Amino acid sequence: MKKLRVMMLVHPEMEPLDHLTDRKDPQYLKRETEIDVKRALLKLGHEVLVVKVHDELQPMRTAIEQWQPDIAFNLLEDFAGDGAQDFYVASYLHMAGIPFTGCNPRGMMLARDKALSKKILHYHHIKVPEFRIFPYGKTIKANKLRDLPYPLIVKSNIEQGSVGIAQASYVNNAGELLSRVEQLHDMTRGDAIAEQYINGRELYVGVMGNQRLEVLPIRELSFDEKATQEQRIATYKVKWNDRYRDKIGFKYCFAKGLHNSTRAKIETLAKRIYRKLLLSGYARLDLRMDKGGDVYVLEANPNAAITHDDDLALAAKKAGYKYENLIERLLRLGLQARSA
Numbered sequence: 001m002k003k004l005r006v007m008m009l010v011h012p013e014m015e016p017l018d019h020l021t022d023r024k025d026p027q028y029l030k031r032e033t034e035i036d037v038k039r040a041l042l043k044l045g046h047e048v049l050v051v052k053v054h055d056e057l058q059p060m061r062t063a064i065e066q067w068q069p070d071i072a073f074n075l076l077e078d079f080a081g082d083g084a085q086d087f088y089v090a091s092y093l094h095m096a097g098i099p100f101t102g103c104n105p106r107g108m109m110l111a112r113d114k115a116l117s118k119k120i121l122h123y124h125h126i127k128v129p130e131f132r133i134f135p136y137g138k139t140i141k142a143n144k145l146r147d148l149p150y151p152l153i154v155k156s157n158i159e160q161g162s163v164g165i166a167q168a169s170y171v172n173n174a175g176e177l178l179s180r181v182e183q184l185h186d187m188t189r190g191d192a193i194a195e196q197y198i199n200g201r202e203l204y205v206g207v208m209g210n211q212r213l214e215v216l217p218i219r220e221l222s223f224d225e226k227a228t229q230e231q232r233i234a235t236y237k238v239k240w241n242d243r244y245r246d247k248i249g250f251k252y253c254f255a256k257g258l259h260n261s262t263r264a265k266i267e268t269l270a271k272r273i274y275r276k277l278l279l280s281g282y283a284r285l286d287l288r289m290d291k292g293g294d295v296y297v298l299e300a301n302p303n304a305a306i307t308h309d310d311d312l313a314l315a316a317k318k319a320g321y322k323y324e325n326l327i328e329r330l331l332r333l334g335l336q337a338r339s340a
């Protein structure tokens with residue numbers, strides 16, 4: 001690949017500072033993705049300019065005018081602290097004529113909204129949990145609470161990374177539901193979504209590509225066999241606290257024992273979900289498969305986490321991509337999307 005001038009877009013608090021070298025340092029861990037990606041880009045021989053973006057477009061504009069990057073590596077997950085606005089950054093890059101890694105703005109916007117994406121998938125006969133939305137700032141009318149398929153999982157409609165997911169997110173009745181919705185409203189200042197709880201295996205499927213799609217080996221959050229149904233969720237603590245996860249016997253691993261036909265079915269489904277949500281670049285799809293083998297979509301994560309030990313990178317590694325090769329693949333897809 002030709003050597004590129006890569007403008008890395010990062011949150012100001014995630015700047016990959018060169019003096020951080022100790023992987024156990026909390027300051028390092030906080031910026032691990034940025035450090036991993038920058039290191040890989042340099043190793044590939046590219047030039048890197050880190051641009052910090054919070055609530056202004058100006059830093060990007062200045063970099064584009066003065067440094068003339070070939071491509072932006074988009075590691076932003078919000079704009080001005082708002083996750084729902086991350087797609088504006090991709091829109092800006094598009095308008096500025098700069099290729100960028102990851103998803104196009106339309107796909108980002110559709111997938112970020114858990115309810116909107118489920119409406120689209122349902123239209124295409126893809127299985128999604130039944131759900132109801134509880135808008136922030138609106139009083140909840142009694143009829144909204146009728147005929148709900150308990151137990152439910154209550155979560156934020158747009159937050160990611162299990163923010164707001166705890167044991168109390170699993171609710172059995174209207175009282176528990178209302179109290180959790182209220183807590184989420186206070187915590188996130190955004191809409192809450194209550195979904196039918198899907199009991200089953202939790203599968204994560206990485207997909208890369210624009211037109212031609214590559215589905216990566218399937219990952220899984222495996223639960224301890226003694227865990228009760230309501231304990232089987234990726235709470236914030238389960239997702240981010242390795243020691244706690246070990247303690248309760250949960251494990252992120254490759255999905256084992258799936259029949260070839262089941263694997264093939266999940267791969268086909270993953271491509272359909274990716275296409276129907278207009279995704280591009282790379283994404284991780286969070287799915288649940290029940291005992292009968294029916295697969296439901298929990299959510300799609302365009303520009304999913306790509307630290308070296310995140311599911312997407314581990315799955316890519318199993319598919320034969322060394323970390324640098326994964327980063328190079330994402331660059332290529334970004335360049336290709338622009339010229340398509």
Ligand SMILES: Nc1ncnc2c1ncn2[C@@H]1O[C@H](COP(=O)(O)OP(=O)(O)O)[C@@H](O)[C@H]1O
Pocket residue numbers: 129153155159160161162163165195196197198199202232233234235286288298299
């Ligand atoms: N409908 C559901 N049925 C069962 N578990 C769910 C459901 N929705 C969410 N969960 C659990 O909560 C976790 C986080 O939900 P998810 O929709 O993936 O949000 P996030 O964006 O925080 O990752 C999931 O990984 C899963 O363990």
Ligand SMILES: [Mg+2]
Pocket residue numbers: 161162286299
């Ligand atoms: Mg998820």
